Amino acid sequence: MKFAIESIKKNSGRLGKLRIKDSGPELRTPLLLQTTKGGSIPWLSSDVFESHVSRKPQVLQFTLSTMDQMAEALAQWNIGGGRGLSDYVGLPGHLNILLLRDPCETTPSGGNDRDIQPLFTRRGKESLTPERYMEMVASFKPDIYQGLCDADTNLESAKKRVQKSVDRTEKFMHYVYENRANVESTLLAPIVGGYNTFARTQSIKHAREQPAGSYGGYILEGFHTNGLSATTLDSSKLLPIVEHCVKQLEEDKPRIMPGAFAPLTILELIRQGVDVFDTSYAYCASMNFKALTFSFVQDTKEHVPFLDITDDVIKEDFSPPMNNCSCLTCQKHTRAYLHHLYKTNELLGPILLMVHNLHHYITFFETIRESVAKDKLPELTELVKNQNTKSQVDYSIAVNTKVITKATMGKGFAAAAV
């Protein structure tokens, strides 16, 4: 993996070029990873994703907590070089990165035994030893993988828990560093330590002690416990600790921060020097029936961050979810139709929402890169913050009481009516 900084600006963060594979495309940071569940872009088949969201090669963010049951099949699939992990999930030509935790769902707390890292999967809690973890990485053969770590901390964590997460991570990583030669994938050094500067420094120190070339980048975790918890982070608490970490990291390695951060938080983190994010925020919005409508194009109109699909006022609103959006959903469908799909619990509802939300979010990141290049991130931040209104808009996502779950997936109105 090759990473080169193009520019660093005091107020706009950094612009970089990332080449994950020699034969692969050169990607630009700040970069958006495509969050997946069970290996698929949530709700979208590969042809829908490629026809209606993005034709460009993406970096798929796979998570062991939603794919661990595929380890045996992947070991067989990858025998003798094989076709690769992205091919297996129906998305050939895309790069990939393997993480432990699903940023879309809240990771349960606890279960941190001395030598075992809990992995919360659909089937319950699995126990990962460093040995087992490295075996799975060898089976999956991702382009990039994260180091095994205990990231079970957030703003409320007691000092003792934070210290434990650092100690346990260090222990796991001893094994990972020693055995990393057994896998070809690029390793990301995990940085944990909650909101504690001392613990963070210790975690960074352990990574920086490793011989040169031990890892290709950093993954910063332990600020939130995934799911909606990342959408409501308090910037005044988050940014100082991130700043504390970033200034101790090697500059020529990319910094990845997974989680469903609000758009404003993303911009603030980019200014701090974080390079790589993911689309879990777009997922969380779709899951809770919100179309992203925040504006990142300079104009004088007032904008709202979301369109609430569950709101009865759009029952007969035949306008597109968002004006001036070129996505399939906005070109061919109406707010009224999305509302109907929500009311009838139809699967096409989240599909159309996800198409729009991903399209919107990917365009947002294109705008971010332009703004960073022109050193205009503060202006963009101001727009995203207030949306041309007099006060700061609220980007947090509340749980919708009626979400598409597996239990309701198959039942239409009929079941509810009878």
Next chain:
Amino acid sequence: IPPLTYKVVAECSVSKARAGLMTLRHSEVNTPVFMPVGTQGTLKGILPDQLIELNCQILLGNTYHLGLRPGIDTLKKAGGLHKFMGWPRAILTDSGGFQMVSLLQLAEIDEHGVNFRSPFDNSQCMLTPEHSIQIQNAIGADIMMQLDDVVKTTTTGPRVEEAMERTIRWVDRCIEAHARDDDQSLFPIVQGGLDVPLRQRCVSALMERQVRGFAVGGLSGGESKHDFWRMVDVCTGYLPRDKPRYLMGVGFAADLVVCVALGIDMFDCVFPTRTARFGCALVDSGQLNLKQPKYKLDMEPIDQKCHCSTCKRYTRSYLHHIATNESVSCSLLSIHNIAYQLRLMGSMRQAIQRDEFPQFVKDFMAKHFKTDPIPAWIREALAAVNIQLPADPEKEDQDLEKKTKAEKRQETENVAEEQVATS
């Protein structure tokens, strides 16, 4: 130009099978055709663009569901269902009566219409033939169905005759109420239970009405397969050659092949999309339940020969892992299953046009049943239209036959369940 024209393009020189071209306001439709069911203004997890990619020409919508949600006012304001759901091609709607009777336990039928309690506020409501047509006029489907008097296929005695006679009286009320005859075509429904003379009488009465096509109703609801094919055969025997014939609620592959041989042009069934939700993929030999452990390490596509977007990209192994877990699996399997149904119909059309349909039927049955004996009703039905299937390769083992019978019974029960659970 009338809103529906139909012409027979080719006829099988042996059986009653025919290939036709039906031209509707929104699409041309090559028959025989399978119509996927998009109950509530959407086909389970599939984009309209994807359906067009699959060369789907006509969809079915359910009047009962659409009348409740989004409701007639909204559909009218949207300019009809085509615009509301963003589907540019043809749509057919049912009358709403069948679903009402099957979904709402308290529905009762009298001469005025179907009485039911509103699922929202429990108030007493009535769906009359006129009301059904008004709703269907608002939906704006290319083809609509009359409200018919539905009785269980297993019902016997005078109630069956009453239902048949009432269905004929109701078609006149429907024709009278139909306000958009220049855009939409109303099909009457042949009723008459499992009684040959009643079916005959119904067909001849309906043929006196000015209609552009016919539906065959009241079948595929738990009757024996023997009765089923005979009723289809009787109806197609009397229906006019120059109008399309629609057999309601039939969609298993073997049934489709038999009923095309008997002269049916149009079919619908929720089965392909419903079975997809449970992780099942349709193939010539039946269906693969991808949840089974044997597919865990199977790196083949569902079907090597299938050109659908699912088979192009996904292995059985990956689908095994995500089936019923990730909702995208529902879309992926629905795409394949609809592609399968549409391809099957396309192959039949081609075979009819080349006048090779009897051979197609023989090849299909051999692939479909493999070493299992071909059910007697299929042999009889096909023999009735001069297609003689070769004898089963091995002497039928008694246990095997018993097992097959049990399976078939199960299948029939499933169909009945499908009908009730259409949603």
